Every structure is written in structure tokens, then in C-alpha cells.
Amino acid sequence: GPKVLQIPSHQIIDMGQMVTLNCDPVSNHLYFYWYKQILGQQMEFLVNFYNGKVMEKSKLFKDQFSVERPDGSYFTLKIQPTALEDSAVYFCASSLRQQDTQYFGPGTRLLVL
Amino acid sequence: GQQVQQSPASLVLQEGENAELQCNFSTSLNSMQWFYQRPEGSLVSLFYNPSGTKQSGRLTSTTVIKERRSSLHISSSQITDSGTYLCAMTGYQNFYFGKGTSLTVIP
Numbered sequence: 001g002p003k004v005l006q007i008p009s010h011q012i013i014d015m016g017q018m019v020t021l022n023c024d025p026v027s028n029h030l031y032f033y034w035y036k037q038i039l040g041q042q043m044e045f046l047v048n049f050y051n052g053k054v055m056e057k058s059k060l061f062k063d064q065f066s067v068e069r070p071d072g073s074y075f076t077l078k079i080q081p082t083a084l085e086d087s088a089v090y091f092c093a094s095s096l097r098q099q100d101t102q103y104f105g106p107g108t109r110l111l112v113l
Numbered sequence: 114g115q116q117v118q119q120s121p122a123s124l125v126l127q128e129g130e131n132a133e134l135q136c137n138f139s140t141s142l143n144s145m146q147w148f149y150q151r152p153e154g155s156l157v158s159l160f161y162n163p164s165g166t167k168q169s170g171r172l173t174s175t176t177v178i179k180e181r182r183s184s185l186h187i188s189s190s191q192i193t194d195s196g197t198y199l200c201a202m203t204g205y206q207n208f209y210f211g212k213g214t215s216l217t218v219i220p
Contacts, residue, residue: 035210042210042213043199045210099143100144101146102158102201104155104156104158106154106155107155109154
């Protein structure tokens with residue numbers, strides 16, 4: 001099936017530093033999403049993005065978070081500065097339409113020390 | 114409160130047995146999706162099923178919008194079915210996951 005790629009697969013970073021998580025969505029998809037899953041806990045929605053703009057964000061999407069997809073390249077999640085509680089697996093997803101199957105990437109495992 | 118309730122939280126099956134996983138929603142539903150999360154964490158989309166019944170191999174999903182519920186039926190379970198099954202719903206501009214059902218299939 002359609003593949004979503006995420007780079008890097010793992011990232012270890014010191015608290016306070018900046019990190020950028022990269023997502024390569026399915027090529028013709030128009031809607032993009034980030035989710036956060038702390039180890040052993042529920043998957044939680046962070047943000048969705050369409051036509052260059054954030055459509056909706058959850059309360060987990062703190063001011064330190066930002067997303068963009070410059071010139072149709074990677075869809076990125078930037079955290080600046082990072083905090084210990086940002087340690088989690090971050091999943092990217094994409095869909096062709098808003099109410100449609102979302103395809104997920106394998107996740108980026110972020111550890112903030 | 115929890116928008117999506119999944120049951121059971123965990124389930125152990127003998128290989129060959131059937132399973133019925135449930136997902137109940139507390140708000141109006143626009144669409145829903147079932148996922149399989151592998152033990153290492155990656156997600157596989159099983160069904161996008163906002164209403165009605167869909168079947169794929171040994172898996173069948175049935176969503177009843179009026180009753181705000183969806184089910185996933187696994188027939189003739191296999192050891193490789195072990196993992197976590199997640200349902201997720203979208204309401205109006207919201208997307209919520211359940212906590213999942215952890216399935217273990219033993220020989």
C-alpha cells in the first residue's frame with residue numbers, strides 16, 4: 001500500500017535544544033497529520049495541516065511546536081525548545097481527503113535528556 | 114472525557130478461535146478507522162469504515178453510526194495476529210484514538 005516515510009527513526013537530544021522531525025507523505029496526498037504516543041500510552045492527535053495551513057491543533061500542540069511543508073517537500077514538526085515531556089514516538093500520517101484513510105509512517109522515537 | 118472506548122482492554126485467544134473487538138464513541142461520528150499496531154510500534158491501516166460492513170480476508174469491520182459503535186471481527190486467529198488493535202474516529206475537526214485492545218494468540 002501507500003508508504004509514508006519518517007526521518008530520523010530515532011533521535012536523542014538534550015533538553016532545551018531544537019529538533020526537527022521529517023515526514024515524507026504519500027505523493028498525491030493533501031492532508032497531513034502529526035500524532036504523539038508516549039511509551040505504553042494512547043496515541044494522541046497533535047495537529048493537521050492542509051494547503052499550507054494548520055487546520056486544527058490539540059492542547060498537546062504547545063507554542064514550542066510548529067509545522068510546515070515548504071514547497072511540497074517534507075512535512076516537518078519542529079520543537080524548540082524541547083522539554084523532557086516531549087519524549088515520545090511521533091507518528092506522521094497523510095490522507096488524500098479530509099475524511100479518508102490515513103496512512104501512517106513508522107514513527108520517530110524522540111528521547112529528550 | 115474519553116471520546117473513544119475500546120473493549121476488551123486485553124484478550125488471549127487459542128490459535129483458531131474468533132475474536133470480536135468493540136469500539137464505542139461518545140460523540141457524533143464522521144469517519145472511523147481500524148489499525149493494527151505491531152509490537153515494535155508501527156501502524157497498519159486495516160479498515161476505513163465510516164458505516165456499514167467491510168471484509169478483508171479473516172477480518173470484518175462493522176460500523177453502526179446511529180449506535181455510535183464499530184466492531185472488528187477476527188476469525189480463525191493466528192499467532193501473527195498478536196498485537197494491539199486501535200480504533201480511531203473523526204468527529205467535526207477532531208481525531209481521537211481509543212486505548213486499544215491488546216491481543217495475544219497462543220498455540
